[in-house]
Structures are given as structure tokens and as C-alpha cells.
Amino acid sequence: MKKKTAPAHVCKAALSIAPETLYDLADLFKVFGDSTRLRILCALFGSERCVQHIAEELGMTHSAISHQLRFLKQNKLVKNRKEGKTVFYSLADEHVHTIFNQGLKHVLEDL
Amino acid sequence: MKKKTAPAHVCKAALSIAPETLYDLADLFKVFGDSTRLRILCALFGSERCVQHIAEELGMTHSAISHQLRFLKQNKLVKNRKEGKTVFYSLADEHVHTIFNQGLKHVLEDL
DNA sequence: TTAATATATGAACATATATTCATATATTAT
DNA sequence: ATAATATATGAATATATGTTCATATATTAA
Numbered sequence: 001m002k003k004k005t006a007p008a009h010v011c012k013a014a015l016s017i018a019p020e021t022l023y024d025l026a027d028l029f030k031v032f033g034d035s036t037r038l039r040i041l042c043a044l045f046g047s048e049r050c051v052q053h054i055a056e057e058l059g060m061t062h063s064a065i066s067h068q069l070r071f072l073k074q075n076k077l078v079k080n081r082k083e084g085k086t087v088f089y090s091l092a093d094e095h096v097h098t099i100f101n102q103g104l105k106h107v108l109e110d111l
Numbered sequence: 112m113k114k115k116t117a118p119a120h121v122c123k124a125a126l127s128i129a130p131e132t133l134y135d136l137a138d139l140f141k142v143f144g145d146s147t148r149l150r151i152l153c154a155l156f157g158s159e160r161c162v163q164h165i166a167e168e169l170g171m172t173h174s175a176i177s178h179q180l181r182f183l184k185q186n187k188l189v190k191n192r193k194e195g196k197t198v199f200y201s202l203a204d205e206h207v208h209t210i211f212n213q214g215l216k217h218v219l220e221d222l
Numbered sequence: 223t224t225a226a227t228a229t230a231t232g233a234a235c236a237t238a239t240a241t242t243c244a245t246a247t248a249t250t251a252t
Numbered sequence: 253a254t255a256a257t258a259t260a261t262g263a264a265t266a267t268a269t270g271t272t273c274a275t276a277t278a279t280t281a282a
Contacts, residue, residue, distance in 0.1 A: 223282100
């Protein structure tokens with residue numbers, strides 16, 4: 001039995017993504033895949049904010065927010081700076097906003 | 112104490128996202144947040160494929176793939192058509208590819 | 223009909239994840 | 253020093269999720 005040959009329109013580029021890269025990509029999307037984290041990111045779209053402020057804005061404990069901020073930082077979606085007792089968090093780069101908006105566009109078009 | 116006024120670059124649009132929309136958005140990213148599903152999507156980038164074919168390509172059981180395809184379909188990332196015994200799955204629209212690539216770009220730039 | 227093939231699906235299991243609680247650290251004020 | 257404030261974090265708990273297994277459905281062949 002002859003093996004099937006790939007049709008001409010097969011996208012070789014897609015097939016050449018390293019397995020490790022795919023894991024990283026899944027991890028990236030996983031970070032965006034939680035409404036609390038999305039709400040935190042939204043809160044940071046305008047300007048940097050401290051943990052307390054975010055917690056109040058979302059009506060959640062600072063512990064929960066702090067845990068999620070750590071997660072967001074580990075995944076390089078946010079960065080922070082310390083000023084006295086308070087720590088200000090902000091978006092790591094504009095990619096975050098771009099990815100967010102790309103997804104949002106898809107969601108809004110599906111209504 | 113005077114309240115801080117938002118700096119000029121604040122994106123008001125982001126603040127007005129409905130909570131429900133944010134949940135939908137989180138759900139969308141959640142779908143992309145699993146390497147098996149990403150691998151399935153990759154397999155569909157070139158052309159439509161049947162369950163068996165995808166299962167072989169990923170070295171997984173057709174049950175696992177079938178479950179994930181159902182999930183992908185429920186979330187409108189893939190569609191399918193039946194031809195005799197076999198069911199062919201394909202990407203629902205080009206947005207899927209766009210979102211995938213947007214994330215990939217971010218991941219690759221972080222190396 | 224029976225058998226074979228392709229897919230779908232419910233239940234069970236194991237793992238992952240988000241939040242809470244208690245506690246720890248760090249900074250500033252008194 | 254102690255107290256107050258802001259944040260961080262480990263452990264525990266509850267929930268969510270991905271895969272496997274067994275079984276069901278659907279189509280085609282014999």
C-alpha cells in the first residue's frame with residue numbers, strides 16, 4: 001500500500017514548529033485562559049497599579065491577586081517596581097495587549 | 112487627598128469590556144492553552160484531516176483526539192464534515208491561525 | 223444478518239489549578 | 253523597640269481538566 005503524499009497546499013511551516021515551542025505556546029495561552037488574570041491585565045492596560053488597588057478593583061483578596069501576579073510575572077506578561085512598601089505592576093510589553101485584542105476581536109465577532 | 116487622574120494614554124476601551132465578554136475571552140484562550148489541542152490545530156493548518164489520521168500523527172488514541180476535537184468544535188475553532196465512515200475536521204476560520212501566530216510570535220521573540 | 227472500521231461518548235482516574243487561610247517578609251511610622 | 257501597612261508565600265482545599273477504558277453509534281463490506 002502506497003503512503004499518502006501530502007497535498008500541495010500543506011503548510012510546511014506549521015509542521016516545523018518545535019515540540020518545545022508548542023509547549024511554550026500552550027503555556028502562554030494558558031496564562032490568558034483565566035478570567036481573573038484577564039481582569040488583572042485589563043486593570044493594567046491603562047497604567048501601573050499596586051496589588052491593593054487591583055484587589056479592590058476586582059473585589060478579591062490581595063492574596064489571590066498576589067498569587068496571580070506572581071504567575072503573570074513568571075510568564076513575563078507583567079513586570080513590577082517597588083516604591084516603599086508598595087509594589088507597582090505593569091504590562092511587560094505591548095504584545096500582551098496585542099494578543100488580548102486579537103482574541104477579543106474573535107470573541108466579539110462570534111456574537 | 113486628590114484622586115489620581117488617569118494618564119492620557121489610558122485605554123478606556125479596555126475598561127469597558129463586559130464581564131461576560133471577559134469570561135468568553137478566557138474560555139477562548141483556554142482552548143489554545145493545551146499542547147495537544149495546539150498540535151491538533153497545527154495538523155489542520157495545511158488541510159482537513161480525519162480523526163484517525165490526527166491520532167496517528169500525534170501518537171495518541173483516537174478517543175483522546177475525539178474528545179479534544181469535540182471541545183475544539185464546541186468552541187468553534189474547528190468544523191467537520193462527514194464522508195462515509197470518516198469525519199474530516201478543519202479549521203473553523205482564519206482567526207484561529209491568526210491567534211495562533213500572534214502567540215507564536217510572542218513566544219519566539221522571548222528566546 | 224454479521225463483521226469490520228471510524229468515530230463518539232460517559233465514567234473513572236490522575237493531575238493541574240485557583241482560591242483561601244495562616245503566616246512570613248519588608249517597609250515605614252511612632 | 254513595637255505597631256501598622258503592603259506584599260509574598262506555603263499548605264490545604266475544592267474544582268477543573270486531560271486521558272484512558274469500555275462501550276455505543278454509524279457506515280460499509282461480506
